[in-house]
Amino acid sequence: MTVLDVYDDFFTVAEGTASVTAPVAALVGLVPYAELRLGLQGFGPNLVSRLEACVRELAGREKRVVSKITGLYDDRLGQVADWCTDLGIDHEEQTQHRGRIRRVVLDRLRPAEGEYNRTLYLEIVGSSRLRFHESYQRGDDPATLHTAEAPLAEAEDRVVATLRELVAGGELGIHLPFRESRDRVYRRHAEARRLGSIRWHQLDRSGDLSLAVTTTTLGDAPTIEFRQMLFVRGAEPETSAVRTPLGSMGELITFLERRLDRPEGPHTEDELFACFAELTGRGDLGAAAGRESAEKVARLFAEAGVPWESSGKRKHTLLSTYREATGCDFSLHLTVEIHRRPGAAVAVGLLFTEYYDYTARPGDSGREFGYSATLEPLPADELVDGLERRLGRMPTSGEPDEHVVACFQAMLDSGELSAALPLKENRDRVAAVLRSVGTVTTDSSVWVNS
Incomplete structure (x- = not known):
């Protein structure tokens, strides 16, 4: 049950x-905004009764929805917190x-049509950790959230005051390039992590083809990755990927915009996705290019002058049969991984499975x-x-x-590998060869x- 309690100050x-x-002072802005989000029209003579109507309406709706700030699923209370954040209410x-x-x-920043809703906010979790978030979202696209987390090394009010001073002085703020505020906070704190x-x-x-672009901002190695999957009947998909550091995004977007004759846009994930979508729509990637799409992307990264590496994986069935003696389907598989990067020899990794x-x-x-050998x-x-x-x-x-x-x-032709060998013997023979x-x-x- 969702309930509302109102006191003198909060x-x-x-x-x-x-x-x-x-x-309580925040009700002046929060109530009309909540009514707008819920599609209500001021049911009540005052702000408190109108907020009660909003809470009742919210309680009867789906418990989990996508958060406008984080792009993640939120519960009902998360939506209330989301509205506060969206309005700048602590x-x-x-x-x-x-x-x-x-x-x-x-x-x-409250955006004009087609621009980004950008929010910088601080979370103090418990009494031990601080998290600085940079969130941005355009239209109904998923929100992008970048975070720097660090131990809380001083009184929380002092941390809040310091960050407010940095924003007031222009050292942090929505005027900076995307992700720059997060990165500056990350550099300020010892033991911080992204x-x-x-x-x-x-x-x-x-x-039979699937193409996608992903951006990963987790951990200390944020990455842009182009992924290709080629589905083969009766076998596992062949996969290929081309990666570059997320820090190359601006340079890569500028290159793609010029190549596609697109107007200059913000250096964000959404603009990157739009460039790749246009490449696919033109036939440079996708069905027209087939399994060459990943190789074409690697060449694009090289032409853009950004660091890159690629990998491909293909699983081969070496033997598949039915073993009468033990009543089971028996197979031997070999997965070959190919790794490439500029200035280095092609590298190969193997996974053999009995x-x-x-x-x-x-x-x-x-x-x-x-039973496997890697x-x-x-x-x-x-x-x-x-x-x-x-x-x-x-x-x-x-x-x-x-x-x-x-x-x-x-090895199969010579009998060194066989369906007649004892348990694990194929794996162990392969391991000996690979060693x-x-x-x-x-x-x-x-x-x-x-």
Whole structure:
């Protein structure tokens, strides 16, 4: 049950043990805004009764909606806190999982049509941590949230006052380039870390091909990634990815805008997605380019002068049969990963799996067992030469993927790998071969149908 309590100086909206508390003076702006968001028309003679009507309406609606500030799912109280943040109202939350959160809005921009809603706000979580958030959103696009988190090293009122002074002096604020305020706060605090989210934009999903662009702002290695998946009947999808640091976004967007003859736009995720969508719409990427899309993106990154690396993964079924003696489907698989980056040799990593699938039968729900050997990536020439010498094969021409699969096929042809070998023996023989060329780890997995 959602309830409203109003006191002399503050009001609280509560649900169970969770609550949002803000100054009574804020009702002048909050109530009309809440009515606007809920589609109400001033039901009540005063602000308190009108807010009560808003709370009743909110209580009867879907519990979880997408937050305008964070772009994440929020509960009903989260929506009230969201409205406060959107209006620049300082408030305090009491949550069931994170405890007390004090939120202070430091700077915000109410946008004109087509521009960004930008908000800088501080959260003090409990009594030990501070989080500085930079949030921006255009129209109905998902909000993008960039965060710097650090230990709370001094009194919270002092932290609030210091950040307000930085905004007043122009050292922080919405006038700075996107993400710059967050990065300046990150650099000011010892033991700070960057937090963020993953933004994903589907470019094409037609036939056997799927293309998407993602931006990851989590951790200390924020990244832009182009992802390609090629679906192959009866097999796992072939995957390819091209990555560049998120710090390259401005340079990359400027390059793409010029190439596409687009007007200059803000250096944000939404503008990046729009550029890639236009490339796809023109046929430079997508169905017209087929499996070459990832290679074309790598060339675009190189032409833009941004650092990049690419990877591709393809799973090959070396053997698939039914073992009568044990009543299971038996298979051997090899996954080949290809890694490329400018100025470095092509690197190849391998994952070999010996797999047993016991199908369900009366009295037995079924189970699966896998035994794997993983080779850490190493230069392709070194891997191919090592495998061919170990197996006594003559060098041949072709792509690294083709070389490696041919080597494993030779092991099958010679009987070194076989469906008749004891449990784990195929895996262990492969591991022994791979150890002659690089670093190998072995593992096992089990799944039981419950």
